[in-house]
Amino acid sequence: MAVLVYIETEKGAPKRNGFEAASYAGKHAANTGNDCIALTLGEGDDAELAKLGAYGVSKVIKIDDARLNSFDSKAYAKAISEEAKVLGIHTVIFSQSANGKSIASRVAVRLQAGIVSGAVDVPDTSNGFLVKKTAFSGKAFAFINISSENKVVAIVPNSFGIHQGSGSASVEKGSVSLSDSDFSVTVKEIKKQVGDTLPLPEAELVVSAGRGMKGPENWGIIEDLAKVLGATTACSRPVADVGWRPHHEHVGQTGVAIRPNLYIAIGISGAIQHLAGVNQSKVIVVINKDPEAPFFKAADYGIVGDAFEVVPKLTEAIKKLKSA
Amino acid sequence: MKILVCISSVPDTTSKITFSDGDTKFNTDGVQWILNPYDEWYALVRALELKEAGGGNVTVINVGGPDNDAIIRKALAVGADDAIRVNSNVTEPFQVASQIANAAKDGGYDIIFTGKETINYNGSNIGGMVAELLDMAFVSYASKLEMSGNIATIERDIEGGKEVVEVKTPFVVSASKGLAEQRIPNMKGIMMAKRKPLNVVEEVPSEARRAIQKYILPAPKAAVKLISPDNVEELVDLLHNEAKMI
Ligand SMILES: Cc1cc2nc3c(=O)[nH]c(=O)nc-3n(C[C@H](O)[C@H](O)[C@H](O)COP(=O)(O)OP(=O)(O)OC[C@H]3O[C@@H](n4cnc5c(N)ncnc54)[C@H](O)[C@@H]3O)c2cc1C
Ligand SMILES: Nc1ncnc2c1ncn2[C@@H]1O[C@H](COP(=O)(O)O)[C@@H](O)[C@H]1O
Numbered sequence: 001m002a003v004l005v006y007i008e009t010e011k012g013a014p015k016r017n018g019f020e021a022a023s024y025a026g027k028h029a030a031n032t033g034n035d036c037i038a039l040t041l042g043e044g045d046d047a048e049l050a051k052l053g054a055y056g057v058s059k060v061i062k063i064d065d066a067r068l069n070s071f072d073s074k075a076y077a078k079a080i081s082e083e084a085k086v087l088g089i090h091t092v093i094f095s096q097s098a099n100g101k102s103i104a105s106r107v108a109v110r111l112q113a114g115i116v117s118g119a120v121d122v123p124d125t126s127n128g129f130l131v132k133k134t135a136f137s138g139k140a141f142a143f144i145n146i147s148s149e150n151k152v153v154a155i156v157p158n159s160f161g162i163h164q165g166s167g168s169a170s171v172e173k174g175s176v177s178l179s180d181s182d183f184s185v186t187v188k189e190i191k192k193q194v195g196d197t198l199p200l201p202e203a204e205l206v207v208s209a210g211r212g213m214k215g216p217e218n219w220g221i222i223e224d225l226a227k228v229l230g231a232t233t234a235c236s237r238p239v240a241d242v243g244w245r246p247h248h249e250h251v252g253q254t255g256v257a258i259r260p261n262l263y264i265a266i267g268i269s270g271a272i273q274h275l276a277g278v279n280q281s282k283v284i285v286v287i288n289k290d291p292e293a294p295f296f297k298a299a300d301y302g303i304v305g306d307a308f309e310v311v312p313k314l315t316e317a318i319k320k321l322k323s324a
Numbered sequence: 325m326k327i328l329v330c331i332s333s334v335p336d337t338t339s340k341i342t343f344s345d346g347d348t349k350f351n352t353d354g355v356q357w358i359l360n361p362y363d364e365w366y367a368l369v370r371a372l373e374l375k376e377a378g379g380g381n382v383t384v385i386n387v388g389g390p391d392n393d394a395i396i397r398k399a400l401a402v403g404a405d406d407a408i409r410v411n412s413n414v415t416e417p418f419q420v421a422s423q424i425a426n427a428a429k430d431g432g433y434d435i436i437f438t439g440k441e442t443i444n445y446n447g448s449n450i451g452g453m454v455a456e457l458l459d460m461a462f463v464s465y466a467s468k469l470e471m472s473g474n475i476a477t478i479e480r481d482i483e484g485g486k487e488v489v490e491v492k493t494p495f496v497v498s499a500s501k502g503l504a505e506q507r508i509p510n511m512k513g514i515m516m517a518k519r520k521p522l523n524v525v526e527e528v529p530s531e532a533r534r535a536i537q538k539y540i541l542p543a544p545k546a547a548v549k550l551i552s553p554d555n556v557e558e559l560v561d562l563l564h565n566e567a568k569m570i
Contacts, residue, residue, distance in 0.1 A: 017483075071487070073452060073462045096448075098482045102464040102498075105452030108418065114533030115417065118446050130537060136350075137443050139341045141540050148533040184461030185491045188477070192485040199484030205569070229570060247467070247502050248481065253337055253443055254361050254501060262569040273337045276443075279542065283567045285559070286548070296548050301562060305553030317560040318570065 003029040004084050005093040007038045007052065007060075008100065012045035016162070016202055017095035019055055023163040024155050025093040026056015028122045037061060037087065038169065041079055042068040046171045053169030055162070061087075063174040070187035071099050075178055077106030082176040084111060096154040097201070104154040113150035120159040123151075137253045137276035157201050158259045159280075193248065197232040200251065205231035206260040206281070208251060209239070210274075212267020212288065212307055216244035221311045222266060228318045234258070236268045252277035267307045270295025287311065325380035325471075325493075327371045328433040329404065330424055330454070331363045333388060333395045334444045343539045350444075350539065359395045362439025362499055364402065369504035370469060371437050372403045378471065381405050383431070387412050387423045393522065400517035401509035407520070412527035415445070421453030422530040429458060434474070434493040440465055440500040448498070455496035463491055467502035 005025035007018035014022070022038055029036035035058045040049060044062035052060055063079050080103065084092055092107055094100040096117055108115035118133040120141070128145045131153055135142040197203065207226040213219060219233075226233045233249060240250035251258055253276040263281035267288060268274060275298050278284070286299040289306050296302045303310050335341075336356040344351040358364075371382045384399040385408040386392050396407045410423040428436060436458075438451035448464070455462030467486070468479035474493045479486045481500050509517075551559045563570045 073455070073464070074460075077452075077456065098465055098480070101448045102452045102462055105417075105421075105447075105449045106456040106462065108449075109421070109453050109456035112533075115447075115449060116534065117448060134446060135444065135539065136335070136341045137337075137446060139541075140343075141542070143537045143540075144534050145537050146534045148531075184495070185463060185489045187487060187489050189488040190482070190485060191488070201483055250501065257446075262563070262567070276337075283563070283569050285563070296550075298545060299548040300545070300567070301559055302548040302550050303553050303556070303559065304550065310553050310556060313556045314559065317556045321560050321564060321570070 001090050002035040002037050002087065003091045003093060004087065004089040005036060005038050005057070006080055006100065006103070007040050008095065008097060009040050009042065009044060012043045013048035014052060017097050017100070017157050019052070019162045020157065020160055021093055021095040021155060022052050022055035022057050024122060024160045027163070028091070028093070030056065031122060032125055035059070037089070039063070039080060039083055039174070041076055042066070044171070049171050050168045053167040054164050056165070057169045060169045060171045061174045062171060063176055065178060067178065067183060072183050072185045073102045073106055074184045075182045076103045077110060078182050079176050079178060081107050081110035083174050086175055090149060091151045091153070094152070094154040096156050100154055104152050108152040111150040111152065112148060113152045114146035114148040115152040115154070116144050116146060117154035119153050119155045122160070123153065134280070138257060138280050139276055156259065158204070197226070197230065200232050200234055200249070200256050200258055203232035203258065204261045205229050206234050206258060206262070207231045207264045207266070208234035208236070208268060208278070209266040210236035210268030211238050213239070218308070219245070221308070221315070225264070225311055225315045228315055228322065236274055265295055266311060268295060269293050270298060325374060325378055325434045326432055327374065327380060327382045328428055328431060328436045329363065329368050329371045329382060329384045329399070330436065330438040330450060331368065331384045331386050331395065331399050332360045332439070332442050333357045333386065333392045334360045334442055337361070337443065341541070347538045347540065348536070357391070357395060359398055360439050360442050362441065364399065365506040366499035366501065366503040367437035367439050368399055368402055368404065369507050370499060371435070373504060374435070374471060383408060385410070385424055385427060387414065387420045389413050396522055397517050398509065400520045400522070401513040402507055403513060405520065407522045409522060409524050410527050411524050414527070414530065414532070416532045416534055417447050417449035418453060418533050419530040421450050421457060423527055424450065425454050425457035426528045427525060428454070436460070436494070436496045438496065438498045440498050451496050451498040458496070461491045461495040462497070463489055463495060464498045465500040466497050467500050469497065469503060
């Protein structure tokens, strides 16, 4: 039985999280001896969609109804569920993005499927359908067995990675059609943050700073470091709360949970609620003047020192490396 | 306007996470339970503000056992008018959502709020499921919500920005940071909460589609490698050659 993966697109091409979802679904399909079919909604550029073939997808189905060019969880969930039924699909995979998460839950209800969101590894099907997911805000993992015949899994961005092979997928039109009553929200505007770095949930490199920076006027050295690295900036909660930095930069238990490859924490104490959102980063660097700061216990590399001296030097040293 | 706010009980954010029964159960010994921050700080407070501006009623609902009455009273102390507790110990998301949808289906609610996610299961599942079960619109991760008649304009968090949408009541919305400012209950609120109705209703049958088999803790980190502040080149070298991150 084929595995279906929903792929988010932008201007007709798969988004970055789509390539990861395809890699994950492709791997799961291969593990279970199945085909992997991708589904896209709204306008799709066939040449761009065919590229999913290099990530384990054999066929892409696009439902290119223009009304699906903007997001509506109700219509999206219906389109995906109905197409899954037509194809006789039992397992549907999503990327746990803002949109992916909200449709996955609806699709699970429509398909009477058990759902695991927050998945960080492919299902173990040796005895059931066991999915590893994050729990307790990154402080633990849970293994959850889905017992229903139909299954929905949503994976955490950056948890599985993008695994590119070779090949090209065929692209076909889907058979599902929607009526106007399936749509329930009207998208008025999309406000993108300015800047050319990846948004935090997808960022591979993150430079983050906290109250140790003393004030918003001192963030120049943080931004300079982020810039030489091509990293996205983040901050601790109190810094966003007092308005030194925008809310969307707040990471942690009550902010964005991230798992970049590299997280550099500057002037952040490492409170448990902060760590909860960042402790799945692959490598953590901590710069703090207090050797007793709890963050050092969660760090791979640390510098005990004054951020105002260390950070500019670090930026220079990285510049030198990059220009070497 | 009739508003329903879904509230959940979660371990305090500083709780030490340990497991019992061969790592199959969360060890609740000594754990302090709190209202899920997204539900309390953002969903509930925005619901109260809407009521204060336009009139109506704010009901909170929790699916749980009698132990949860303490957090329900807290929500009443913050300002909710009344509460429903579906007496049940289910935690599987479809089962929780089924209980909420069943209790809400004849309530005539204009808006159903949930939090963005619970901080213990982090499913972000309940809101979408309730919406689907009740065939309603669902807008996730709202950081701003304004009503004008029966039309809401909602700003929701998406990767790298915000999306502004319009939706008509009734709808389900999940609350993220920024939607409102946390309110600390005062003495009067706490006293009044004791007299507000907390209606306990029995659960309806619902099917479990998944089960937690075991928990594990992340592998402990090796000790940090400390580098002298006078030798940042060494850090750059380690990040380049050892960690291969830059
Ligand atoms: C329910 C709840 C949820 C929460 N959720 C979150 C969350 O999601 N995210 C979050 O971040 N927090 C969260 N918190 C807050 C958290 O408990 C901490 O208060 C917060 O993370 C501290 O931020 P900070 O490290 O920037 O500031 P501080 O704790 O004040 O630490 C500042 C650090 O900077 C260092 N420093 C000072 N000067 C310098 C210098 N010149 N050079 C280098 N280092 C210097 C200090 O040694 C110190 O370690 C939450 C709290 C609660 C109760
Ligand atoms: N047992 C429960 N009773 C009532 N509401 C709940 C319960 N569990 C979760 N919720 C609501 O659903 C939201 C999302 O939870 P979750 O899907 O578990 O991440 C929470 O923020 C609550 O608003």
